[in-house]
Amino acid sequence: MTYYLSEPLLLEKRGAIVKNRFMKSAMSEGMASEDHAPTEELIHLYERWAEGGAGLVVTGNVMITGDALGEPGNVVLEDASDLHLFRKWAKAGKKNGNEFWMQINHPGKQVVRGLVKEGHAPSAIPFSPDLQRFFAPPRALTTAGIHEVIRRFKRTALLAKEAGFTGVQIHAAHGYLISQFLSPRHNQRTDEWGGPIENRARFLREVCRAVRSEVGEDYPVGVKINSADFMKAGFTEEESIYVIKSLEEFGIDLIEISGGTYEKAVMTGKGTTESKREAYFLEYAERLKKETTIPIAVTGGFRTKEGMEQALAAGGTDMIGLARPLAVDPSIPDKLLKGELETLDLPAVKTGIPAIDKGGMMEIMWFSQQLDRIGKGQEAKPNFSPKLSLLKSLWENGTGILKKRRV
């Protein structure tokens, strides 16, 4: 039975209809050209995802400024110079009557050493010692700097609209700049941008306000946000619910729930989450659903059709977010809807070398290689050996790939 999964979702405020309940969640592709524009490979990858049948396809994070990059292959949209390439990307990514949203992001202090000189953050608080060698040291943003970042978010959102993306998603999860502002661990400012949650939420609220005023009332705007950081003295579930409710006034069309940061990578199932079900953040989403009218997508861990149908039936989520499964088979939504598939079998991506397997970096690398294959017109290779994947990366990129990759 595909009763719930196949049901369209009306984004009421915009009048937009998402043709089914599948959301292809953001996966950073690392496929941009040297000047950070979309490439043919990237465009082809999204053609495949559009054909794969998801009602909503979201891009990997697109950076709002070339001054703050998480990886060499990040796409950046900060001016109109390459807009013709973004138009091509938008056309390919929505070719199947699906919604195609651009995820827009500023990495804050999660910027890889060597790529940029310094990171910007709410406060100049470095990472935990084991991560400091991977990331550039952070500097606290000035008030003028904060307003400049807000201006850039709205500029990128407008350019995405002009290029033909059918919506934008603001990335407020996973320990990037907005998530850093939300967290009392990373935001220790004493001005109006820090302190109580009302102040820590100000940055996200001002980004939402600015983006909404720029793109107008008829354009979908989503937010991806953590249920919690899962860290001591971090952003909590109660705070997350408070913040999401406070976004209703900006007409946010979809909240995507994830969790964790680089320091605690629970978004891909590493470390502890309280969930006993296949999807990591469902319990939280069910709590949230009682408190907000904004439609919700839950991402992380969905691996069976039954689990997805049950989650929708229970009313804790309106959409099913999928990321890694769609890197090994872009047609999964279509196959699930046609009844050709019940379970998504993902390989365990482990080299057997504890130091390599520990942080989740190996997994991200392996999945990125699958995206590369699809972009080049090949099929994904789910049986690709993680050890070979590691050797391939070392051969192509040197030991630099052992640096942290983003999620």
Ligand SMILES: Cc1cc2nc3c(=O)[nH]c(=O)nc-3n(C[C@H](O)[C@H](O)[C@H](O)COP(=O)(O)O)c2cc1C
């Ligand atoms: C290779 C890779 C890149 C990712 N890049 C992003 C990203 O750019 N933005 C984002 O919000 N999440 C990113 N994620 C996290 C996914 O969107 C998703 O939250 C996570 O993989 C859990 O969902 P899954 O169990 O369906 O894979 C990435 C995950 C992977 C594996």
